[in-house]
Amino acid sequence: MPYFDAASSAPLHPVARQALVAALDEGWADPARLYREGRRARLLLDAAREAMAEAVGCRADELVFTSSGTSAVHSGVAGALAGRRRAGRHLIVSAVEHSSVLHAAEVHRGEGGSVTEVPVLRTGAVSPEAYADALRPDTALACLQSANHEVGTEQPVAAVAAACRAAGVPLLVDAAQSLVWGPVEGDWSLLTGSAHKWGGPSGVGLLVVRKGVRYAPQGPVDERESGRAPGFENIPGIVAAAASLRAVRAEAAAESARLRELTDRIRARVPELVPDVEVVGDPVRRLPHLLTFSCLYVDGETLLHELDREGFSVSSGSSCTSSTLTPSHVLKAMGVLTEGNVRVSLPLGTSEEDADRFLEVLPGAVSTVREKLGAPVHAPRAPAAEEALTVDALGRRCPIPVIELAKVIDDVPLGGTIRVLSDDEAARLDIPAWCAMRGQEYVGEEPADHGSAYVVRRTS
Amino acid sequence: MPYFDAASSAPLHPVARQALVAALDEGWADPARLYREGRRARLLLDAAREAMAEAVGCRADELVFTSSGTSAVHSGVAGALAGRRRAGRHLIVSAVEHSSVLHAAEVHRGEGGSVTEVPVLRTGAVSPEAYADALRPDTALACLQSANHEVGTEQPVAAVAAACRAAGVPLLVDAAQSLVWGPVEGDWSLLTGSAHKWGGPSGVGLLVVRKGVRYAPQGPVDERESGRAPGFENIPGIVAAAASLRAVRAEAAAESARLRELTDRIRARVPELVPDVEVVGDPVRRLPHLLTFSCLYVDGETLLHELDREGFSVSSGSSCTSSTLTPSHVLKAMGVLTEGNVRVSLPLGTSEEDADRFLEVLPGAVSTVREKLGAPVHAPRAPAAEEALTVDALGRRCPIPVIELAKVIDDVPLGGTIRVLSDDEAARLDIPAWCAMRGQEYVGEEPADHGSAYVVRRTS
Missing domain, CATH: 3.40.640.10 (Type I PLP-dependent aspartate aminotransferase-like (Major domain))
Structure with a gap:
């Protein structure tokens, strides 16, 4: 375990x-x-x-x-x-x-x-x-x-x-x-x-x-x-x-080198094994035993539960895992994605086998959560009606606003814009982060009757 | 031990x-x-x-x-x-x-x-x-x-x-x-x-x-x-x-009754075994395991060392045992003697034998300290010269001022007064306490060139 x-x-x-x-x-x-x-x-x-x-x-x-x-x-x-x-x-x-x-x-x-x-x-x-x-x-x-x-x-x-x-x-x-x-x-x-x-x-x-x-x-x-x-x-x-x-x-010198290999491996493999992942933090000037990544279209708390069922105890800076429902101030200050966030910090003596098994288990755990949430799976969708250019995600919590955005972005003509209505604090961070990851343009935030409208221009 | x-x-x-x-x-x-x-x-x-x-x-x-x-x-x-x-x-x-x-x-x-x-x-x-x-x-x-x-x-x-x-x-x-x-x-x-x-x-x-x-x-x-x-x-x-x-x-009910017997015994025996002792605190409404007494003409720190040599670990509220050289604020507030103070607090399971051995050891320990300090031993002294009616204990720490007072009190004619010059904070408490214990009258404190003069009238 x-x-x-x-x-x-x-x-x-x-x-x-x-x-x-x-x-x-x-x-x-x-x-x-x-x-x-x-x-x-x-x-x-x-x-x-x-x-x-x-x-x-x-x-x-x-x-x-x-x-x-x-x-x-x-x-x-x-x-x-x-x-x-x-x-x-x-x-x-x-x-x-x-x-x-x-x-x-x-x-x-x-x-x-x-x-x-x-x-x-x-x-x-x-x-x-x-x-x-x-x-x-x-x-x-x-x-x-x-x-x-x-x-x-x-x-x-x-x-x-x-x-x-x-x-x-x-x-x-x-x-x-x-x-x-x-x-x-x-x-x-x-x-x-x-x-x-x-x-x-x-x-x-x-x-x-x-x-x-x-x-x-x-x-x-x-x-x-x-x-x-x-x-x-x-x-x-x-x-x-x-x-x-x-x-x-x-044992610090030897253990530091050993754990750095393991965390380097996880940092490198996670984006290969799991689509739509952002590994955050400095790749080189960092603690040898710690790494963090965020998964688009994933609810951090559910992912932690899935990993716990598989025997892995990790933590998360996602808003849904905090008692105040606000995302980690660290991820926020860095301007990186806060949804589906996972921090892996290996104790001294962590075995290579355990690190590898984590890499085996992670893709399935992320898929399970994404399926539950109805996240997009990269298949082009049929063009939708004109009214889809505003997504109403009011009252829905992270990561739903980003999922809804991702579902309809392909319906937006190149150069066209789409507005996501959301009253979730995490959306303010995660929609720009999603745009950066997806190569779309984040235009800005506009006031709305409830919450805010986040405007995105399709550029790719 | x-x-x-x-x-x-x-x-x-x-x-x-x-x-x-x-x-x-x-x-x-x-x-x-x-x-x-x-x-x-x-x-x-x-x-x-x-x-x-x-x-x-x-x-x-x-x-x-x-x-x-x-x-x-x-x-x-x-x-x-x-x-x-x-x-x-x-x-x-x-x-x-x-x-x-x-x-x-x-x-x-x-x-x-x-x-x-x-x-x-x-x-x-x-x-x-x-x-x-x-x-x-x-x-x-x-x-x-x-x-x-x-x-x-x-x-x-x-x-x-x-x-x-x-x-x-x-x-x-x-x-x-x-x-x-x-x-x-x-x-x-x-x-x-x-x-x-x-x-x-x-x-x-x-x-x-x-x-x-x-x-x-x-x-x-x-x-x-x-x-x-x-x-x-x-x-x-x-x-x-x-x-x-x-x-x-x-075990509280049984142990409380047992320890109260031991502390009652110590409270009763200490004044019988050691001259010039004041047992302080309420004799009845008190914690079952704790008792405190003060010994005239005794330096608390030296007494603690003597008892430690005999294997007993106790503490003291005397000024000489505090890092600030001030007597315990508790003894001070009670208006009781602060010199030669010993607190005995028995842990659960203390044996009757250990309590009795403490009573065996204590009188010798107190005598040793009093001898070192040259304390009076109740023998009437030869009448001293007139100038002895002022005792100069400036620069001497507790319990010396009280010892010097006790040494010459018999030289004072009944109804006459004696002045003790002292710049030790503890004297302000211990000279009145000594008077109460000895049945002499404490007249009051007067300013002096250095420290204070404590005036005592011999009434017995």
């Missing part, structure tokens, strides 16, 4: 399990106490901090343990903004950051701060120049992920860090997706991570604040973790987190 | 260990995902929530898991204050709350809110009338612990909850110390707890918000735990927390 969603949470690494169980006996006491149980707990905590700092590439006294990657991001952003309050209240984030960064930015905006979201290229990467252009004299903090969690694209962290350094602005790097493979390059100022992303236990995050970075912890604090992460330390979890990061790093 | 500091952190309960290890295999995936690993994690999380809610005495949808008791308190106080912002910005806490509550109150004060600290009786309990008197039309939230963590005194939660209910003010109960023994009585509105206090793992807290209580989560949130506790759920920890609470509750 292959689990291909390591980017959500990696299965617990055997070393993490072993270290966790071993630390249960000595790691339960309060490390602030002076008696022997407290001293033992303190020793475990100190050793874990040393090991983690070495793996991250920082000093032990720059690193604190938090209760999750999310909490590290929330604390780190708030503390760095407050520490630089005198410089100003401007925050820069990329448009494709993890939701924890965007939520922290929202709170900052709600408190009267200003936020610039740097757009990304179609690969999902920011351009270092565009990022540098966002720097202002009142910029207090800049945030950039090391690599994107949905499409795997690596960000130009070193170049952006250099630009920030030149402007005297600290850069916070959310390294949750990449720490498993190695330390983050470049001259960053703050860094966050999450143990369960590399096979460590849940309940452990890390926050690094380089010496010399102005930092003022926000909210109530106590004396634990240098006053930066309140609450009793989860020492068994912390020990397991540090031990497992060392363990995965020992 | 008896560990007598369960109130700091209880050793991991065997059931917690077993449940944690068992849940590692099924509890690592994201419970928000729809594939089988996610569904399994969700089942574990839901079952743990049901079990925990039953033990706490609330509905499952009123309870969320947090990353610590501290984080539950911080979130609960901030969310309840924000939810009642229209009512006003007044917060009530008792003077003896856990530091997490007081830190949250400090933040509220810093943001322009007002805070009333309700004083306590010499037992450590608030009077329900005094608490009710603090309620105002603009009171947004009231906080009261179920039982005190340093002296074990139970608070009159039901009576205070009734007064709050009558005033339309929600009451938040920090139940960290008492949940091991049973649910909290009375009509409270919010409740917090911490798993490692009952033998569950560290890294798990709980926050209950009763239906109908206005609550607005503060800071960045995500979709996890009803939007009240952001960050990836620590499901193995949560499962272990719920399982261990059920397990300790099954």
